[in-house]
Amino acid sequence: MVFTMMANIQSKLFWVLLGFLAIGMYYPLIGLVALVCMFAPVAFSFAKGRYWCGNFCPRGSFYDHVASRFSPQKPIPAFFKSTPFRVFALLFVMGMFGSQMYYAWGSAEAMGAVIIRVIFATTIVGIVLSLLFHQRTWCSFCPMGTISAWVSSARKPMPLLVSEACVGCRLCTKACPLQLRPY
Ligand code: SF4
Numbered sequence: 001m002v003f004t005m006m007a008n009i010q011s012k013l014f015w016v017l018l019g020f021l022a023i024g025m026y027y028p029l030i031g032l033v034a035l036v037c038m039f040a041p042v043a044f045s046f047a048k049g050r051y052w053c054g055n056f057c058p059r060g061s062f063y064d065h066v067a068s069r070f071s072p073q074k075p076i077p078a079f080f081k082s083t084p085f086r087v088f089a090l091l092f093v094m095g096m097f098g099s100q101m102y103y104a105w106g107s108a109e110a111m112g113a114v115i116i117r118v119i120f121a122t123t124i125v126g127i128v129l130s131l132l133f134h135q136r137t138w139c140s141f142c143p144m145g146t147i148s149a150w151v152s153s154a155r156k157p158m159p160l161l162v163s164e165a166c167v168g169c170r171l172c173t174k175a176c177p178l179q180l181r182p183y
Pocket of ligand 1: 041052053054057058059060138139140142143144145146
């Protein structure tokens with residue numbers, strides 16, 4: 001029941017992303033609201049791992065319910081999941097974000113515009129990767145997802161428990177948006 005309700009909510013959250021970007025083009029101040037989406041994944045990760053990524057992230061919802069329709073659903077290349085690439089992506093995106101924020105500092109509107117630009121640019125990268133590989137390729141190295149993964153594994157490792165009743169049919173991997181392989 002709760003799971004179904006959460007899934008229903010998650011399947012609609014992409015409208016938040018689309019509405020945010022559309023409004024943000026005319027009212028950049030709204031970009032500041034997206035700070036919630038930057039810090040919430042990490043805040044959740046202290047207690048519940050990457051719960052935000054699977055349930056509340058509007059961009060995750062966009063990849064799952066919009067980009068997936070056009071994605072060839074290929075395996076996500078291991079390169080994107082490697083630690084060196086994730087560290088590079090984290091430093092690159094945060095470096096770009098930090099330097100733009102430095103120049104925008106003091107003007108709420110300019111700071112909001114920076115956030116909208118970063119979200120727009122990274123969403124485009126995610127869409128291209130969706131079309132080339134899999135809809136959640138971006139999530140393999142998304143800076144906030146990476147920080148969340150590191151925090152949760154440092155605080156409270158959450159091993160994936162597989163029931164002894166597992167028959168290795170691999171349907172779980174087909175259903176998992178992040179291409180985990182529990183079997
Ligand atoms: S990895 Fe990033 S884009 Fe993907 S669901 Fe998590 S916070 Fe959202």
